[in-house]
Amino acid sequence: xxxxxxxxxxxxxxxxxxxxxxxxxxxxxxxxxxxxxxxxxxxxxxxxxxxxxxxxxxxxxxxxxxxxxxxxxxxxxxxxxxxxxxxxxxxxxxxxxxxxxxxxxxxxxxxxxxxxxxxxxxxxxxxxxxxxxxxxxxxxxxxxxxxxxxxxxxxxxxxxxxxxxxxxxxxxxxxxxxxxxxxxxxxxxxxxxxxxxxxxxxxxxxxxxxxxxxxxxxxxxxxxxxxxxxxxxxxxxxxxxxxxxxxxxxxxxxxxxxxxxxxxxxxxxxxxxxxxxxxxxxxxxxxxxxxxxxxxxxxxxxxxxxxxxxxxxxxxxxxxxxxxxxxxxxx
Amino acid sequence: xxxxxxxxxxxxxxxxxxxxxxxxxxxxxxxxxxxxxxxxxxxxxxxxxxxxxxxxxxxxxxxxxxxxxxxxxxxxxxxxxxxxxxxxxxxxxxxxxxxxxxxxxxxxxxxxxxxxxxxxxxxxxxxxxxxxxxxxxxxxxxxxxxxxxxxxxxxxxxxxxxxxxxxxxxxxxxxxxxxxxxxxxxxxxxxxxxxxxxxxxxxxxxxxxxxxxxxxxxxxxxxxxxxxxxxxxxxxxxxxxxxxxxxxxxxxxxxxxxxxxxxxxxxxxxxxxxxxxxxxxxxxxxxxxxxxxxxxxxxxxxxxxxxxxxxxxxxxxxxxxxxxxxxxxxxxxxxxxxxxxxxxxxxxxxxxxxxxxxxxxxxxxxxxxxxxxxxxxxxxx
Numbered sequence: 001x002x003x004x005x006x007x008x009x010x011x012x013x014x015x016x017x018x019x020x021x022x023x024x025x026x027x028x029x030x031x032x033x034x035x036x037x038x039x040x041x042x043x044x045x046x047x048x049x050x051x052x053x054x055x056x057x058x059x060x061x062x063x064x065x066x067x068x069x070x071x072x073x074x075x076x077x078x079x080x081x082x083x084x085x086x087x088x089x090x091x092x093x094x095x096x097x098x099x100x101x102x103x104x105x106x107x108x109x110x111x112x113x114x115x116x117x118x119x120x121x122x123x124x125x126x127x128x129x130x131x132x133x134x135x136x137x138x139x140x141x142x143x144x145x146x147x148x149x150x151x152x153x154x155x156x157x158x159x160x161x162x163x164x165x166x167x168x169x170x171x172x173x174x175x176x177x178x179x180x181x182x183x184x185x186x187x188x189x190x191x192x193x194x195x196x197x198x199x200x201x202x203x204x205x206x207x208x209x210x211x212x213x214x215x216x217x218x219x220x221x222x223x224x225x226x227x228x229x230x231x232x233x234x235x236x237x238x239x240x241x242x243x244x245x246x247x248x249x250x251x252x253x254x255x256x257x258x259x260x261x262x263x264x265x266x267x268x269x270x271x272x273x274x275x276x277x278x279x280x281x282x283x284x285x286x287x288x289x290x291x292x293x294x295x296x297x298x299x300x301x302x303x304x305x306x307x308x309x310x311x312x313x314x315x316x317x318x319x320x321x322x323x324x325x326x327x328x329x330x331x
Numbered sequence: 332x333x334x335x336x337x338x339x340x341x342x343x344x345x346x347x348x349x350x351x352x353x354x355x356x357x358x359x360x361x362x363x364x365x366x367x368x369x370x371x372x373x374x375x376x377x378x379x380x381x382x383x384x385x386x387x388x389x390x391x392x393x394x395x396x397x398x399x400x401x402x403x404x405x406x407x408x409x410x411x412x413x414x415x416x417x418x419x420x421x422x423x424x425x426x427x428x429x430x431x432x433x434x435x436x437x438x439x440x441x442x443x444x445x446x447x448x449x450x451x452x453x454x455x456x457x458x459x460x461x462x463x464x465x466x467x468x469x470x471x472x473x474x475x476x477x478x479x480x481x482x483x484x485x486x487x488x489x490x491x492x493x494x495x496x497x498x499x500x501x502x503x504x505x506x507x508x509x510x511x512x513x514x515x516x517x518x519x520x521x522x523x524x525x526x527x528x529x530x531x532x533x534x535x536x537x538x539x540x541x542x543x544x545x546x547x548x549x550x551x552x553x554x555x556x557x558x559x560x561x562x563x564x565x566x567x568x569x570x571x572x573x574x575x576x577x578x579x580x581x582x583x584x585x586x587x588x589x590x591x592x593x594x595x596x597x598x599x600x601x602x603x604x605x606x607x608x609x610x611x612x613x614x615x616x617x618x619x620x621x622x623x624x625x626x627x628x629x630x631x632x633x634x635x636x637x638x639x640x641x642x643x644x645x646x647x648x649x650x651x652x653x654x655x656x657x658x659x660x661x662x663x664x665x666x667x668x669x670x671x672x673x674x675x676x677x678x679x680x681x682x683x684x685x686x687x688x689x690x691x692x693x694x695x696x697x698x699x700x701x702x703x704x705x706x707x708x709x710x711x712x
Contacts, residue, residue: 001337
C-alpha cells in the first residue's frame with residue numbers, strides 16, 4: 001500500500017502546471033467563448049507535446065496505454081488553469097473507440113486523437129443531449145440509447161452555456177455516418193461514461209483549487225476597517241471549509257482513478273463537484289462586487305464550476321449510484 | 332500508487348479478525364462513562380492485553396506488536412467492524428503514550444507503559460481549566476518546587492473519565508514570571524487518589540458521570556513523574572495534541588462500521604421516495620470512504636518519512652462534523668424511535684456532539700487551517 005503520487009506522477013503534474021502557468025490561458029478562454037478556437041487549439045498542441053492526449057489511447061495506436069490516474073492528474077491541472085475545450089470528451093471518445101474491438105475504427109481515429117492533432121466531443125446514452133464544443137472539435141460522436149455509434153454530421157448550434165467557454169450543440173439524432181452498433185457499443189459507452197465522470201471530477205478539483213487560491217490571495221490584499229479581510233474569522237473559516245472539502249475530495253479522485261468502478265467514480269464526482277461549486281460560491285462572496293464582474297479572470301472559473309458539477313452525473317445521480325453499487329461490508 | 336495491502340498485512344488482519352470473532356462480547360458492555368461500565372471495560376482491556384491486542388502499535392517489550400501505522404489502521408478497521416467495545420484506556424494510549432515515547436526517560440516508560448497496556452492503570456487527561464480551554468496557554472494551575480518533587484495547586488476541568496480513572500497527566504505553570512504564557516509550563520503525571528486531590532464528577536450532556544473537575548491542594552508529585560525538562564511542557568504537550576487531532580484520535584474503522592450500520596438502517600427503515608434522506612445516507616457512505624482514503628494518504632506520508640503538522644486540523648474538523656451528520660441521519664431514519672435514549676444510535680449521537688468542542692474547538696482548528704495551511708494573516712479571535 002502506498003497511496004501517494006509517485007515522483008513521475010508528481011513531475012508530470014508539475015510540468016503541466018508550469019506550461020499552463022506561462023500560457024496565458026485566460027486570453028484563450030475568452031477567445032474560445034467568442035468563437036475563435038485558434039488560441040485554444042494552439043494551447044492544445046502545446047499540451048499534446050507533453051503526451052497528455054495519449055493517456056487514454058492504447059499503445060498500439062500511438063497512445064501511452066489507458067492510464068486514468070495520470071490523465072486525472074492532468075485534468076486537475078487543466079481545471080486549475082481553466083483550459084477550454086472538450087478535453088474530457090476527447091478522452092472519453094478515445095476510451096469508447098479503444099473498448100470497441102474494431103481495428104479499422106481504432107486505426108482511423110485513435111492516432112490523431114492520441115497525438116492531439118484531432119479532438120472529439122460526444123454524447124452518450126442517459127447523459128446530456130448537448131455535446132460541448134462540437135463547433136471546435138474535429139469529430140462529434142453520438143451513441144444512441146439503442147447502441148448505435150455515429151460520427152454526427154454538422155450539429156446545430158452553438159447554444160449558450162452558463163459557462164461561455166462551453167459551447168453546446170445538439171447533434172442530430174440519426175444523422176451522420178454509422179460506425180458501429182450493438183451491445184458491444186453500449187458496453188463501451190458505459191466504460192467511456194465512467195471515464196468522463198472521473199475526469200470531470202478531476203477537472204472540478206482543479207477548478208476548485210484555482211478558485212480557492214485566487215480568493216486567498218484577494219483576502220490577504222483587500223483591506224476593510226483598516227485590516228486585511230483575511231484576518232477576519234468569518235472569512236478565514238469559509239476558506240478553511242473550502243480547503244477541507246477539496247482535500248477530502250482529492251483522495252476519492254485518486255482511488256476512483258486506481259479502480260474506476262461505478263461507486264468509486266460516483267463518490268469522487270460527487271465530492272469534487274460539490275467542493276468546487278462551494279469554492280465558487282465562497283470566492284464570489286469574499287470577492288464581493290468585483291467578483292460579480294466579467295472583467296476579473298475569476299469569472300472564468302466561477303462560471304465553470306456549476307456546469308462541471310452537473311456534467312456527466314449530477315450530485316443526485318452520483319448519490320444514487322453510490323448507494324446502488326454498495327457491496328455490503330462484513331458485519 | 333496502490334491501495335493493495337501486502338500479504339503480511341493481510342495475515343495480520345486475518346489474525347485480528349479471527350481473535351475478535353471469538354472474543355468480542357456478544358452483547359454490548361454498559362457505558363464506559365459509568366462506574367459499572369468502567370469496570371467491565373477495564374476487564375475487556377485486560378483480555379485484549381493478554382493476547383497483545385491492546386496496544387498493537389507499541390514495541391513488544393511494552394506489550395505491543397510493533398505494528399506500523401498501516402497495520403494499526405487495519406486492526407482498527409477490524410476492531411470496529413467486529414462491534415468491539417469502546418476503549419476506556421484511550422486517553423492514556425492515544426495521548427500520554429505518544430508523549431512518553433517521544434519525551435520520557437527509559438525508566439519512566441518501563442514504569443508507566445505496561446500497566447497502561449493492561450488496563451491496570453487508567454489515565455485521565457487534565458488539560459483544561461475553568462478559564463483556559465481554547466486558550467490553553469493561559470492556564471493558571473501551579474506546580475511549586477519542593478524537596479524531591481513538586482506541589483500542585485489549582486483546578487482542572489472537563490477531564491474525561493477522571494471520575495473513575497487512576498492517574499492523570501497535564502501541564503502546570505512552574506514559572507509564573509515568563510514573558511510569554513506558553514513558557515514556564517511543565518508536563519507531569521499525578522495520582523488521582525493522592526492526598527490533596529478532590530475529584531468532583533460533572534454530569535455530561537448524556538447524563539453519564541465520568542467527566543470531572545479536579546481540585547488540587549498541594550498535591551505532591553515526585554521528580555520521576557515529570558516528563559521532559561521542567562519549563563518545556565508546552566512544546567511537549569503540543570506534540571501530544573497533534574497526535575490527538577491527527578491520525579490516532581478517530582480511526583476510519585469506526586466510521587466505516589457506523590456508515591455500514593447506517594446503510595443497514597436505511598434498507599430497514601428508509602422510505603425509498605424520501606430522496607433527501609437517501610442523499611444523506613449516500614453522503615455518509617462517501618464521507619466514511621473519503622476519511623478512510625485521506626487517512627491512507629497520510630499513513631503513506633508517514634511511511635515515506637514525512638510528518639503531519641497543521642494538516643491534522645483538517646482531520647479533526649472533518650471527522651467531528653461527519654460524526655454528527657451521520658448520527659443525525661440515523662435519528663431521522665428512526666423517526667419517533669430516535670427519541671428513545673437507550674437506542675443503538677441515541678448515545679453515540681449525544682457523544683458525537685462533543686466532537687467539535689474537545690481536542691481544540693473547531694473554531695480554533697479552522698483558524699489553524701486558515702493561518703498555517705492557507706497563509707492568511709492572524710487576527711483577533
